[in-house]
Amino acid sequence: MKVFHCQNCQQTVFFENTNCTNCGHALAFLPDTLELATLDPHEGDHWVSMSPLSKNQHYRLCANYLQHQVCNWAVPADDHDTLCVSCRLTRVLPNLDIEGSLEAWRKLETAKRRLIYSLLDLKLALRNRREDPQHGLAFDFLSDELAAEGPVLTGHDEGVITINVAEADDLEREKRRLSLHEPYRTLLGHFRHEVGHYYWDELIRDSTRIEAFRELFGDERQDYATALKQHYEKEVGGDWAQEFISHYASSHPWEDWAETWAHYLHMIDSLDTAAACGLRLKPKREDEPTLKPDHAPLPQRDFNQMIEDWLSLTYALNNLTRSLGQADSYPFVITPRVVEKLRFVHESLVAPVQETAEAPEGGGTAAEPVTEPAPPRGIAPGQVPSMQEPKLAPVAAAA
Numbered sequence: 001m002k003v004f005h006c007q008n009c010q011q012t013v014f015f016e017n018t019n020c021t022n023c024g025h026a027l028a029f030l031p032d033t034l035e036l037a038t039l040d041p042h043e044g045d046h047w048v049s050m051s052p053l054s055k056n057q058h059y060r061l062c063a064n065y066l067q068h069q070v071c072n073w074a075v076p077a078d079d080h081d082t083l084c085v086s087c088r089l090t091r092v093l094p095n096l097d098i099e100g101s102l103e104a105w106r107k108l109e110t111a112k113r114r115l116i117y118s119l120l121d122l123k124l125a126l127r128n129r130r131e132d133p134q135h136g137l138a139f140d141f142l143s144d145e146l147a148a149e150g151p152v153l154t155g156h157d158e159g160v161i162t163i164n165v166a167e168a169d170d171l172e173r174e175k176r177r178l179s180l181h182e183p184y185r186t187l188l189g190h191f192r193h194e195v196g197h198y199y200w201d202e203l204i205r206d207s208t209r210i211e212a213f214r215e216l217f218g219d220e221r222q223d224y225a226t227a228l229k230q231h232y233e234k235e236v237g238g239d240w241a242q243e244f245i246s247h248y249a250s251s252h253p254w255e256d257w258a259e260t261w262a263h264y265l266h267m268i269d270s271l272d273t274a275a276a277c278g279l280r281l282k283p284k285r286e287d288e289p290t291l292k293p294d295h296a297p298l299p300q301r302d303f304n305q306m307i308e309d310w311l312s313l314t315y316a317l318n319n320l321t322r323s324l325g326q327a328d329s330y331p332f333v334i335t336p337r338v339v340e341k342l343r344f345v346h347e348s349l350v351a352p353v354q355e356t357a358e359a360p361e362g363g364g365t366a367a368e369p370v371t372e373p374a375p376p377r378g379i380a381p382g383q384v385p386s387m388q389e390p391k392l393a394p395v396a397a398a399a
Contacts, residue, residue, distance in 0.1 A: 001117070001273045004036035007050040015117070016110060018065070018072045028061060028074035029113070030054055031085045031120060039074070046077055062087055070106040073113065086116040089128050092140035094165045101143070104168035108141055111187035115195060118265055122298065122349060125202060129159075137198055141165050154190055156197035156258075163190060183331035189262060196261030197254065203348050204257070216344055217260075218253035227252040243337050256341070263332070264345040267310045268298070274313055281312055289315045299350045303343055307334070 004013050011022035015036060018027055026039045030049065037051035039059065046058045058077035062084035065071045073084035081088060087109065094101040094108075119126050129136040136159060142152040143165040152164040166172045167187055177185035204213050214220070231251035240250040249259035271293045281291035289312035294301050317329040334342075 001114075001269060001276065002035075003276045007038040007052075015114070016072060018069075025050075028059065028065070028072055029117075030059065030074055031116075032076060034117070034121060037074070047074070064109070068102065068105070070102070070109045071113070085120075085126070085128075086113050088130070089116070089126075089137055089139055090141065091129060091138040091160070092142060094141050094143060095145075098143065098145060100169070101165065104165050105141065107168040107187060108163060108165070111191055112139060114188055114269075115191040115265075118192075118269055119195070124199065124349075135159055135201075137161070137195070139163065154194065156194045159198055159201075161191075161194040161198065163187075163194075183328075189266075192262035192265045193258045196258035199261065200254065200257050209344075209348060209351075213257070213344070214253070216341060217256045220253040222252070224252055224254065241333060242335055245332060245334075245338050245341070257345075260338070260341045261345050264342050266330070267306065267342070270313060271306065271309055274309075279313075281316060291316070298346075303346050306346075307339055307342070310334070 001015060004015065004017075005011065006013055006020035006023060006025055006027065008025045009020060009023040011020050013020055013027060013036060015029065017036070019025065020027060020038065026041070026047065027036055028039055028047070029036050030051070030053075033051070033053040035051050035053050037049040037054060037059075039047040039049060042048045042058060045060050047061065049055060049057050049059060059074040060077055060079075060082075062071045062073045062075055063082040064084075064087045065073065071084060071087055073086055075081060075084050090109070090112070094105045096102055096105070116126070127136040129138040138160045140160060140162045142162055144151050152162065152166075154164050154167060155162055167176075167190060173185055173187075176182075204210060228251055231248075240247055244250045244256060244259070245263050246259050249256040272295060274291070275293040275295035279291065279293070281289055283290060291309055291312040293309050293313070294305065311334065314330040318331075321327065321329045
């Protein structure tokens with residue numbers, strides 16, 4: 001994540017801000033330039049950007065910004081859609097007639113926008129269900145109160161990511177974390193894990209990397225339901241921590257990939273934020289962790305150095321949170337086997353970028369998006385996706 005400033009007064013502002021706390025100017029995130037811009041009102045519902053990257057360009061505020069205050073993104077003025085690129089991915093909203101649902105929706109969208117920012121920054125294909133009814137990405141926010149077939153499971157099913165609205169309740173999420181003996185459970189973690197399933201389909205399933213995937217993660221053709229049943233029947237023990245980033249990752253190769261993918265996104269986003277903030281570690285002893293994160297484009301970075309920086313950063317983060325009497329920010333251990341899996345995710349993301357850069361000029365054009373009528377908004381109450389929610393087991397705290 002970048003460090004953002006109000007372009008009117010240069011006050012530092014957060015990614016989630018809607019107004020500058022110093023001068024009061026309106027702010028909105030512009031997905032087309034990946035910047036949080038200061039806006040001046042113009043005629044009608046138009047706003048003019050003050051940011052150097054989009055200076056004098058016209059935008060409209062996302063409808064969810066104006067009507068519900070659950071978004072702070074903008075839409076180019078010539079875009080006929082009233083929703084921003086993040087909000088138009090949400091297919092099913094929480095029932096706003098239920099008390100607390102508006103705040104839950106706000107938290108869900110806030111976490112989702114962090115995810116979408118990363119996907120845009122990584123230049124990954126991001127198609128919604130209207131552009132691609134068969135393979136586009138969609139998010140359904142469902143609650144147990146409206147489910148006819150039992151509790152809603154957070155999960156992924158052919159591009160549709162379901163999140164249980166209860167996960168937006170901090171108390172309820174903590175209760176679930178403790179009952180499942182998890183060291184870590186966040187809304188952003190859920191989003192990153194589930195979208196990992198989607199991009200496994202996009203990047204690995206039909207690619208030349210599938211055999212390398214099976215060699216490292218295992219054969220995903222084994223029965224998924226049986227694997228999960230066996231996983232839940234086992235005690236949380238054994239030597240899984242040498243091979244997997246979490247206990248749940250050991251249940252099936254798909255879950256191993258999704259957990260590893262989520263941790264890769266944790267890593268690169270945190271390192272990018274550290275680099276943007278100018279964070280450095282300069283220890284007095286040579287054998288202590290050092291940190292000088294690289295903010296170069298992902299294909300230009302050295303993966304081994306990224307891992308070294310991540311270990312140093314998490315060491316500092318965990319020491320800081322312990323000093324505040326809080327649990328470790330990153331309660332996981334990165335083993336050599338996990339490093340190789342993270343490297344596989346890194347190479348899966350970098351390879352398409354490199355191939356695009358190396359393609360000869362004039363070698364074809366991108367396909368136009370599918371413009372078919374939007375599918376019905378909503379699915380049958382209680383419909384359960386095939387991918388189940390991640391369950392993490394305790395691991396030794398990073399030292």
